[in-house]
Amino acid sequence: MAPMMHYLRALPRLHLYLLAAVLSAITLTVLLLPEEQAAPASEPRLVETLKPATEAKADQEPALDASPEPASVVTATEATPPAPSEPAALAPKPEPAPALAEPVSPVVTENWVEYTVKSGDSLTTLFQRAGLGARDVYRISQAASGQGALKYLKPGQTLAFLIENGELRKLRHIQNRLSYTLIEQTEAGYQVEQVERSPQPQTAYAEAQIQRSLFLDAADAGLPQRTIMQLAQIFGWDIDFALDIRKGDHFSVLYEQDYLDGEPLDRTRILAARFVNKGKTFTAVRFTNSEGDSNYFSPDGHSMRKAFLRSPVDFRRISSRFKPERYHPVLGRKRPHRGVDYAASTGTPIKAAGDGKVIWRGTKGGYGRTVILQHGGNITTLYAHMSRYQKGVSNGTRVKQGQTIGYVGASGLATGPHLHYEFRINGVHKNPLTVALPAADPVPEHEREAFAKQASQLVAELERHSDTRLALNTADTTP
Numbered sequence: 001m002a003p004m005m006h007y008l009r010a011l012p013r014l015h016l017y018l019l020a021a022v023l024s025a026i027t028l029t030v031l032l033l034p035e036e037q038a039a040p041a042s043e044p045r046l047v048e049t050l051k052p053a054t055e056a057k058a059d060q061e062p063a064l065d066a067s068p069e070p071a072s073v074v075t076a077t078e079a080t081p082p083a084p085s086e087p088a089a090l091a092p093k094p095e096p097a098p099a100l101a102e103p104v105s106p107v108v109t110e111n112w113v114e115y116t117v118k119s120g121d122s123l124t125t126l127f128q129r130a131g132l133g134a135r136d137v138y139r140i141s142q143a144a145s146g147q148g149a150l151k152y153l154k155p156g157q158t159l160a161f162l163i164e165n166g167e168l169r170k171l172r173h174i175q176n177r178l179s180y181t182l183i184e185q186t187e188a189g190y191q192v193e194q195v196e197r198s199p200q201p202q203t204a205y206a207e208a209q210i211q212r213s214l215f216l217d218a219a220d221a222g223l224p225q226r227t228i229m230q231l232a233q234i235f236g237w238d239i240d241f242a243l244d245i246r247k248g249d250h251f252s253v254l255y256e257q258d259y260l261d262g263e264p265l266d267r268t269r270i271l272a273a274r275f276v277n278k279g280k281t282f283t284a285v286r287f288t289n290s291e292g293d294s295n296y297f298s299p300d301g302h303s304m305r306k307a308f309l310r311s312p313v314d315f316r317r318i319s320s321r322f323k324p325e326r327y328h329p330v331l332g333r334k335r336p337h338r339g340v341d342y343a344a345s346t347g348t349p350i351k352a353a354g355d356g357k358v359i360w361r362g363t364k365g366g367y368g369r370t371v372i373l374q375h376g377g378n379i380t381t382l383y384a385h386m387s388r389y390q391k392g393v394s395n396g397t398r399v400k401q402g403q404t405i406g407y408v409g410a411s412g413l414a415t416g417p418h419l420h421y422e423f424r425i426n427g428v429h430k431n432p433l434t435v436a437l438p439a440a441d442p443v444p445e446h447e448r449e450a451f452a453k454q455a456s457q458l459v460a461e462l463e464r465h466s467d468t469r470l471a472l473n474t475a476d477t478t479p
């Protein structure tokens with residue numbers, strides 16, 4: 001960037017203006033990407049959430065994937081696609097947008113006039129709609145470009161104008177409910193400021209006994225759908241929610257939900273939870289370590305997660321299992337199969353089974369496009385026959401468990417699209433479906449004290465709510 005600035009300074013003034021005009025023309029074109037966020041209409045209804053029960057199991061993202069990120073502008077250029085539910089949290093409420101409502105009638109709030117960005121809009125078309133001209137577009141884009149403001153106008157977002165006597169005084173680019181860019185006219189020209197709002201978390205509690213399904217009963221108990229998914233993720237390592245759930249199982253959840261201006265946001269995080277499955281009790285508490293990473297642990301400090309996903313892809317079926325027999329020249333053509341084949345459609349994301357480092361990314365004979373990861377404990381995992389690699393994943397890249405590293409394909413020697421997956425300990429192939437998976441790291445020694453204090457507080461609060469509920473129920477049913 002620095003050399004570029006020197007170059008700019010060296011240019012004659014006129015050239016500078018021309019260059020700026022060209023640059024702003026490029027950067028201000030609206031991205032025509034369709035909104036990633038789900039419109040309210042497509043929000044899954046609870047009836048349909050029965051299906052995700054199995055998906056939650058197969059899709060064993062790190063439990064915290066669903067936890068809120070600090071409010072930040074969602075850009076379209078992230079290498080890793082956000083977890084499916086993530087953008088919804090920050091999603092601007094898209095307007096229902098009546099079809100063919102031309103000319104667009106603006107929403108007037110005091111002196112502010114707001115326009116919703118539509119597909120195909122650019123800064124120019126939006127300014128025209130607000131009655132402003134090319135000169136205003138130029139001046140605003142000049143001010144904005146230095147800070148990367150107004151760069152990504154996405155359909156569904158809002159531009160708000162404050163115009164007085166034909167002069168644009170203020171412009172707000174509202175990215176979502178929690179963040180907007182304010183461009184304000186001052187003596188010194190237009191000033192740009194990025195504003196982030198902080199929601200207020202509120203603690204809530206829910207508990208239920210399973211009568212029909214986790215999803216239906218948890219929804220009846222008032223648990224937000226997002227929180228139900230988080231619950232299934234936290235305990236998904238120990239409980240198979242598709243197969244293990246029984247009538248009479250019981251859970252209790254202490255969670256936080258974020259509010260903005262008194263309205264609940266779709267941002268929740270579980271603080272502590274307990275699940276009784278077939279008489280066995282599992283308890284989890286959330287702990288944020290000194291580096292700011294949050295994870296779930298049992299009250300004695302063991303991670304609720306395993307260090308590896310059992311299956312690193314959402315598959316249709318297992319098309320070939322692990323067969324360790326070696327080729328025997330006398331007996332004939334017995335060929336070993338040193339991994340598992342997961343049949344899935346081309347393009348299905350392949351996830352890193354565990355935290356690790358990429359030690360191979362490239363074509364590898366019959367394996368086709370292949371990624372090999374090195375993990376702790378002398379474990380390596382191999383992913384073959386990819387159709388393509390994930391952008392940004394190359395030799396030496398550090399990856400997190402659940403992060404997409406490539407996509408299912410049929411490169412190399414493969415008769416159809418599938419993932420061939422291998423798991424090696426000290427170079428020896430193990431059956432990925434049965435190998436004992438190590439637990440993820442426990443709470444580190446130096447954080448034990450802080451953890452123990454927080455864990456006992458959370459468990460106490462969880463039990464206090466539970467006892468209160470029990471007392472109320474008992475009072476109801478006894479004469």
Ligand SMILES: [Zn+2]
Binds near residue numbers: 320337339341419421
């Ligand atoms: Zn295979």
